[in-house]
Amino acid sequence: MIEYLDTIENLEQQIAEQEKDCTELDQQIDEKKAILEKEREELQIRLAELDNRAEGISDGIDSELVRIYNVIKTKKGSIGIAPVIAAVCQGCHLNIPPQMYNELHRRDSLKICPWCERIIYWKEG
Ligand SMILES: [Zn+2]
Numbered sequence: 001m002i003e004y005l006d007t008i009e010n011l012e013q014q015i016a017e018q019e020k021d022c023t024e025l026d027q028q029i030d031e032k033k034a035i036l037e038k039e040r041e042e043l044q045i046r047l048a049e050l051d052n053r054a055e056g057i058s059d060g061i062d063s064e065l066v067r068i069y070n071v072i073k074t075k076k077g078s079i080g081i082a083p084v085i086a087a088v089c090q091g092c093h094l095n096i097p098p099q100m101y102n103e104l105h106r107r108d109s110l111k112i113c114p115w116c117e118r119i120i121y122w123k124e125g
Pocket residue numbers: 082089090091092093094113114115116117118
């Protein structure tokens with residue numbers, strides 16, 4: 001009987017320790033949650049600022065170009081424009097056809113990557 005009581009006490013002690021561990025873990029989770037929530041809020045503020053800036057910038061650009069950019073951006077899920085460095089589109093990392101690359105270098109017309117369909121522009125490598 002005394003042995004049983006001892007076993008029960010031991011088990012109760014183990015349970016108490018595990019409950020303490022759980023409480024500590026809960027606290028850690030709550031702290032991490034608070035940190036992440038704060039980061040999320042900061043990122044949302046930054047995103048709003050960037051959206052405002054983008055609107056301000058797009059006011060000064062050809063509206064047809066902005067329309068095309070927005071269509072591509074929506075289709076691609078975020079990035080609608082990519083530089084081409086040494087004939088390689090940085091959006092999809094595929095080679096631009098030589099003729100198109102030459103035209104791109106002249107910078108006199110709008111070019112779309114034939115592979116990922118992003119707006120591309122020439123950039124020195
Ligand atoms: Zn591409």
